[in-house]
Amino acid sequence: MTALSPTVADWFAAKGWRARPHQLAVLEAERAGNSVLLIAPTGAGKTLAGFLPSIEDLIANPMEGLHTLYISPLKALAVDVARNLGDPVREMGLKIKVETRTGDTPASRRQRQRFDPPHILMTTPEQLALLLSHPDSKRLFGSLRRIVLDELHALVTSKRGDLLSLGVARLARLSPQVKVTALSATVAQPEILRDWIAAPVAPNPAVLLNAPGGAPPQLSILASEQILPWAGHSAAYAVPDLYGTIKEHGTTLLFVNTRSQAEMLFQNLWAINDEALPIALHHGSLSVEQRRKVESAMVSGVLRAVVCTSTLDLGIDWGDVDLVVQVGAPKGASRMLQRIGRANHRLDDPSKAMFVPANRFEVLECEAALESVAEGAQDSETPLPGGLDVLAQHILGLACADPLDEDQTFAEITSAWPYKDLTREKFHRVLDFVSTGGYALKAYERFAKLRKTADGLWRIANPQIAQQYRLNVGTIVEEPMLKVRLVRARGVRKGATTGPIGRGGRMLGEIEEYFIDQLVRGDTFMFGGEIVAFEGVVETEAYVSRSFSDNPKIPSYMGGKFPLSTFLAEKVRKILANPEAWRVLPDQVREWLDLQNYASVLPDSDSLLVETFPRADKHYMVCYPFEGRLAHQTLGMLLTRRLERARAQPLGFVASDYALAIWCASDLGALIASNRLSLDQLFDEDMLGDDLEAWLDESALMKRTFRNCAIISGLIERRHPGKEKSGRQITVSSDIIYDVLYQHEPDHILIEATRRDAARGLLDIERLGLALRRIKQHVKHKRLDRISPLAVPVLLDIGKEPIFGEAREAVLREAAEDLIAEAIGTDIPTNQG
Template identity: 50%
Template sequence: MTTQLPPSLPPQFRDWFTTRGWDLHPHQAEMLARAHDPSLLLVAPTGGGKTLAGFLPSLLELAGGDHSGLHTLYISPLKALASDIRRNLETPVAEMGLPIRIEDRTGDTSYTRKRRQRADPPHILLTTPESLALLTSYEDAPRIFAGLQRVVVDEIHALAESKRGDQLMLALARLDSLCPGLRRVGLSATVEDPPALARFMARAPQPCHVLMADPGPAPDIAMLSTAAPPPWSGGGGIHAMEEVLEQVRKHRITLIFHNTRAQAEIFFHHLWMANSEGLPIGIHHGSLDRVQRERVEKAMVQGRLRAVVCTGSLDLGIDWGDVDLVIQVGAPKNVKRLVQRIGRANHRYNAPSKALLVPANRFEVVECLAALEAARDNDLDGDPRGPGPLDVLCQQILITACAGPFDADALFDEFRRAGPYAALTRDRFEACLDYVATGGYALRAYDQWQRLKQRPDGQWQLRDPRASQLIRMNIGTIQDSDMLKVRLKRGGGKPLGEVEEGFAASLTAGDTFLIGGRIVRYEGLRDLVVEVSRDAGRKPKVAVFSGTKFATSTQLSQRILRLFQQDSWPGLPAHTAEWLTLQRQVSRLPEPGRLLLESFPHDGRHHLVAYGFAGRNAMQTLGLLLTKRMEEQGLAPLGFVATDYATLIWGLEDVQDPEPLFDPEALRDGLDGWLAGNAVMKRTFRSAATVAGLMNRNTPQARKTGRQATFSSDILYDTLLKYDPDHLLMQITRDEAMRGLVDFARIEDLTRRIAGRIDHVRLDRVSPLAAPLFLEVGRVPVVGEGRDRLEAAESDRLMRAAGLL
């Protein structure tokens, strides 16, 4: 549905629209009518013209040529998206002859161009949260942003899910102080809770108005039928290779999404080996060299590729050419992510997106069916946002100090205008200010952390102005994994991408691995660069690429549990429906609001399975806590393995009454004791300390390696744990670990939901639902009495065999 062009539209704009046969969609017309609202959030489907809706008011206001300096700031989560939007904007500006200069500014922008942009800003600047934070840190920020009228934040849902969004909202609060009357516009296609996102981007306490566009036609999504059933565990979609190739043949451009970079590499390798016709197929993910990624992007736009195997690097709103099919390999784990990826196909408002799901294993068949039903119902998932993290707040204090002296009262008020920090208390603010100024109680004796001082007039400033260089070099909340560059040893040292430092350390000369679809042979490590040569082998190792480790969302898990309650499953393939039917006959299926436990002997060990459906991180943590409690009770656990839906524990003793193991208070006490000296806490501390400015990954001399940074952060963590356990960064670390890596909040949610309703089924053998757990990799051994007893028994057996006992 469209609406007529408004009469107020200038002739050159009306002619441009008419030449293309375009009218405005209702949401675009409403955005234009509300162009002077202080804060707007537009939720419109992919291909619905969000970019035009966001920029049309700016183009109209700039068309007269009487505005000098920066008028509109566009913020994108991706550098590539900023560049893509700039190219798209330049077309109407050039064709209408508008006197508008448009430029982008990202980490790829040259130093010379950045300096010129500060001295002579363009009318429209497209950038990222990190580059904006850096711009606000300069002393001349008031001059750079003089005249700024509008800020457009694209894909705001993606930013709101991480600390990058918190940093951006603090930067916008800074811009509000510099540019009173500044208008904000947020654009998004996938929002599970629009009012919550509006509160996030609002200029607190003012509300942000939400515009909901017509969602357009429902997506055309289904599971891909395959001749071979998916494996019981793992798999990576290899069983569906021929069917995927057949879909590639039938479509113009197919995007084949994976949840991890390593899975993408494996699938691409197998796809290329099966590609006997030589169809042009590329690979794209964040660990590949930028030149290679840009080459693939260009080939997609030009229509020279038939398929691209990719990860989240192609999730967001860039129009990658004539994509007409999306294939998601592996369960999407999150309905919102699935909808976002589906939107890459048929990137037009009036055309349904087409997508196929390929479950990687038998259980993922069930998860994919639940995700398909949720996507069709537009039932998006997402956990409520907590308050803005304090390590980001500490960094913002340092950024503000770089720009010049500041008043603490004014800065506190400024921070509270940022949506994530609207409820910030003065005590928490003062704790952050004290930490930034002195390092906190245990560190205030060290000069390197004495960073601020208070002037006689009460204002705060940097103790040493030269510190601003180091602060600016470390702005940002994105935490690098410990990555090393990979280059060919010969032929000019061509860059291929990056692998994790830990993976590189595991390699010996001659080992092979996959990167960018190539099999390469490890030659050695020189100057923190992994040197490789090409290898013609067919069975490489796989690089342990970093990247997000997705856990099945709470909402999707609940859908799976509800699906289990059906009498039959006509939407499932016969092999999976028969599996669930057999589980119901032999044991029972998990239910919402209850916890199913199964006990059975197998291979001379006693086993206990808890079907918690709380996500992989939470189920992993549950395994650690349960085996710790079992050890305390003399139940001799030997190890466990966890998936998104269950934890399997094995040991030497039968657990007769497992219910006390799940007592919420006991689990909480066990977690507190386990976390104190755990590597999870140290890793979390390192991240928080880097964001909060306690540690610097980048220095004017050289960048620290991951091992150097880990070593220094471990020393700091141990020092604070011993002498100042209530230090601000220790509080931040505990909060982050509970919410993130160990996901204890989902365990607490599980115990609240079941409220003691536990079904313990004792069996004489492995249940159908538990069987795939025995095939999972990543088993965690438990060191304790049970393993000591096992080793002693094995020792006795060997001694008897030798005739010594």
């Protein structure tokens, strides 16, 4: 067994602890010269396992300069880990400097860290890319011995993971002795992640370590006496139950899936908070000051509850949280395991969690998630080949630091796992794009960012390019944002204000530009836990004042919507197909499924149920693939094209995570019954060929996807010194360039990147293809004379008006009652609400 140094051994003894076997195994593997992937449950001491080799090495071999680089997917996690690592360092009396570097770190400290770095630096993938773009990166990272990648599963499936892999490959070249320790609690395919970390730091293989699991979690689904909604995502019906739950526990984390849901739930809880319990709000659009204030309050134990999004998903060590509540369906088993792990954050104590479904279909998904978590099932995504737009950004960043040798750069890039299969021809095309913009843009000097000099090396064309690169580095492309500043009201009549509060007030955070574009002066909305009135926009700031309103709007955000995982979708289909599994469901849901079985049929797990029925002056086709909203939206787009060719006169469609509804002027049921329309042909997977290509060619989605690729690749720059482009400016620029490339260079590297992104992200083509193969020759048609009970939720989504707050809940409830009455007619007794 690996021996600890006396200093560390005495510290463990003073705490009354013993080093866990997996912590010692990480230390042993690193001393043997291996990288390590440690998979361990929450509370198993992953953080200490990751840093124990650093502490031991710095005790045995004191040094100046950067020794360990810790990279986290979340700024909050980096700050939390730095705080938790600081305690043992101080208690051991070690002269080890630990600092953080994120976008929230003051510029003066970031500047100093480049020349006087700490021994251990906590940072993010974006800050690593920024540091690597400086000419002094060779000196900064030359002393580096270890890289710790925390919550690796949360990075490797995104473009942030591509950027990180390229950064690690560069670090391995600058410091050949460096080794990687990766930490994760939820990994579906550990061998792939082991290869991912080992690829750039060969020759020694990476060691895969699995820590034993802790106490199984205590899970439940909210049993509410309220009427379960048919559709919607607010879970407003459950707010009284949630408030009672908060009162019964010490500290509760309430996770939601979007920032809009967070704002709404927080306001709803405050509206009934008669006991003035300290309840806080935390999401990524709030100002850093507000987020840090909430985090500090959590650490000090003064909060009873925090409503939060994925900003607090990962690794935050709050041992006093005794309940996690998931409001809305979790969408994935691995994601839910991460969130559950925030409770009790101790290995030997069971975590306690409760699911709160927002609608009836979500009850089924929550039950599937509960079973999956109890089984310890994992459904995290598999890493994919790296993005070409990310590669273009990285190549430019390397050139900002040092002139590039083409052969060395290619070898370095292909040592990164996502780019291991990159061909020399494609690499050269990306390099040509960075240097000239490509064939169609070669005549424009502003796209020429690199030039090849007489010595055969590639250099940046001028120093301003490096400055621009550093302003725009990163792969997270959010919708254009405006800062939200609280200012003095200007006599607004719509929505009473609380009066003067001082000009140039505090910054509340950021909000998406398109939401503000919909407002007129005096409109009220929720933000940062307050109700504010819109006063106007000045440059990149939206001015708001405090306000009172009974019906404020809820800001909607384009990002943050999780897809239903394939794993959970399969479980939902199995629950539906097995009436024996309904025993655990609420009475309202069982009755709903019984009604469906009486009025129509239930979907089974291996086929696709297609219902057709007339309603008003239209004819509907509703199917239930359970493959997630993105795949269903793509299916709807392609099916309507085919129905047009079949002269079925489609008029529109709507998709949810669970179902797809299409309405037509023609009688679809009659067309199918008479064999003039074949469902097997309609749902044939060949729709992903020419139909998909034709639709992409004429859709706006390609332009929207191209915009993101153009921003990441550096073709379009959002930020310039002292100013930032508006969303409209970026859209106009990217649309013009797209039209030029599509017409004159359709095989341009960015057009290729755009097509791949659309297929794997916004359209979910791979998943749709698997679904179509699964149901091939297994499409079942049920012709009805009226809407079925199972179709009620998806039809509620048709033509939804932007109604907010309680008014929206009332409208949905009234519409649902009308639809279910229509579905069951007068011949079936029911007590459905």
